[in-house]
Amino acid sequence: MVPYTYRMVAVTLSWALLPVQCLSIPASSQDHSTVQRRADTRAPDPIDQASFDTILNYATYAGTYLEAPCKKPPQGAAVVAFVQNDTTETQQSLFRNDGAREVVLAFPGTANPTDIETDLNFPQVAHPACDGCKVHEGVYEGWLSVADETMRQVKSAMQATPEFKFIILGHSLGGGLANLAYVDMQRAGMKVDLVVTYGELAVGNGKYADHVDSIAGATDDPSQPGMFMRVTHANDGVPLLPPNALTSIIGQDFVQHRTEYWAQDGPNGEAANISTTFRCYGQGSQACNTGQRGIGINGAHISYP
Numbered sequence: 001m002v003p004y005t006y007r008m009v010a011v012t013l014s015w016a017l018l019p020v021q022c023l024s025i026p027a028s029s030q031d032h033s034t035v036q037r038r039a040d041t042r043a044p045d046p047i048d049q050a051s052f053d054t055i056l057n058y059a060t061y062a063g064t065y066l067e068a069p070c071k072k073p074p075q076g077a078a079v080v081a082f083v084q085n086d087t088t089e090t091q092q093s094l095f096r097n098d099g100a101r102e103v104v105l106a107f108p109g110t111a112n113p114t115d116i117e118t119d120l121n122f123p124q125v126a127h128p129a130c131d132g133c134k135v136h137e138g139v140y141e142g143w144l145s146v147a148d149e150t151m152r153q154v155k156s157a158m159q160a161t162p163e164f165k166f167i168i169l170g171h172s173l174g175g176g177l178a179n180l181a182y183v184d185m186q187r188a189g190m191k192v193d194l195v196v197t198y199g200e201l202a203v204g205n206g207k208y209a210d211h212v213d214s215i216a217g218a219t220d221d222p223s224q225p226g227m228f229m230r231v232t233h234a235n236d237g238v239p240l241l242p243p244n245a246l247t248s249i250i251g252q253d254f255v256q257h258r259t260e261y262w263a264q265d266g267p268n269g270e271a272a273n274i275s276t277t278f279r280c281y282g283q284g285s286q287a288c289n290t291g292q293r294g295i296g297i298n299g300a301h302i303s304y305p
C-alpha cells in the first residue's frame, strides 16, 4: 500500500509545480539554527554545464517511479533487482543502463508527512563510521532493513559489469537513505562513483556530516566539490529537517553535508535553469537553500527541475 502523499510526491517530482503546503510539520520548525550551525555565507558560484546536466539527468530516475520495482525505467535502463521491506516501508530499485554504462541504485521519495513527523521524534543513534558519528534512528533503521540485500545485489550487478560506473540516487527521505547507503558501502570497500540526492533531509550530526564530506572529497575549494551532489531547490524545507525546535529539546544536532547545488527559481516563479543554479559552500549555506527558511514539504520540495 503506497501512502497517498508518497504517490503525489513521486508523480509530480519531475514535471509539476503544485502549491502543496506543509501538512503536518510543526510551525516551530521555522527555527532551523542547528542545521545552520556551520552555515557559510560565502556567495555561491555559477554551476558548470556538466554538473547541471548531471543533476537533470539523474532527476529522471529520482522522479519516475512510485514503488519498487520501477515499472517504466527511464533512459532505456532495465531494473535488475529491487528490495522492499514492508515493515519499515523502505524500498529501492537497482537499474542497469547499458547505453550510459552504469548501474544505478535509486531510493524513491517515500516521504509522507506523517512518516516524517513520526520520524522526527526518533533519537539519534551512534553510527560506526566515525567516533562521535550519530544518525537519525528512524532513517538508519530503514536503510539497515534493506542493507544486506541491497549490498548483495549491487555486488552481483557490478561483478557482471565491473567497468560500469556505480551511482546512488534518492529524493527526500530517499535522499537520506542514499546518504546512509553510500557511507556503509564505502566502509565495505565497494566502489561508488557518484551520489546525487534531491531534497535530502539531514540524517546525521556534525561529525557524521564531516565524515561524509571527507569520504566524498568535498571541500570548499571551488575545484574540489567531491562526488556527492546534494541538490536543493528554492525554499524546499526538507533539507532543513529535522527541525531545531525538537532537536534542541533533546540535545541533538543535525548538520547537512557538502556539496550543495541549489536550483533557484526565477524572480517571477520561472523554472530554475542553468543560470539560476549554483554551487554552494559550507554545510548549509545561508546564501543557498538554508537561507530561504522553507518549512517542510512544500511546492519546492516536489518540483525539482
Ligand SMILES: *[C@@H]1O[C@H](CO)[C@@H](O)[C@H](O)[C@H]1NC(C)=O
Pocket (backbone or CB within 6 Å): 085, 086, 087, 088, 141, 144, 145
Ligand atoms: C524488515 O525490517 C524489519 C525491521 O528492521 C526487520 O526486522 C525484518 O527482518 C525486515 N524484513 C526483511 C524481509 O528483511
Ligand SMILES: *[C@@H]1O[C@H](CO)[C@@H](O)[C@H](O)[C@H]1NC(C)=O
Pocket (backbone or CB within 6 Å): 265, 266, 267, 268, 270, 271, 272, 273, 274, 275, 276
Ligand atoms: C533562466 O531563468 C532566468 C530567470 O527566470 C531568465 O531570466 C533567463 O533568461 C533564463 N536563462 C536561460 C538560459 O534560459
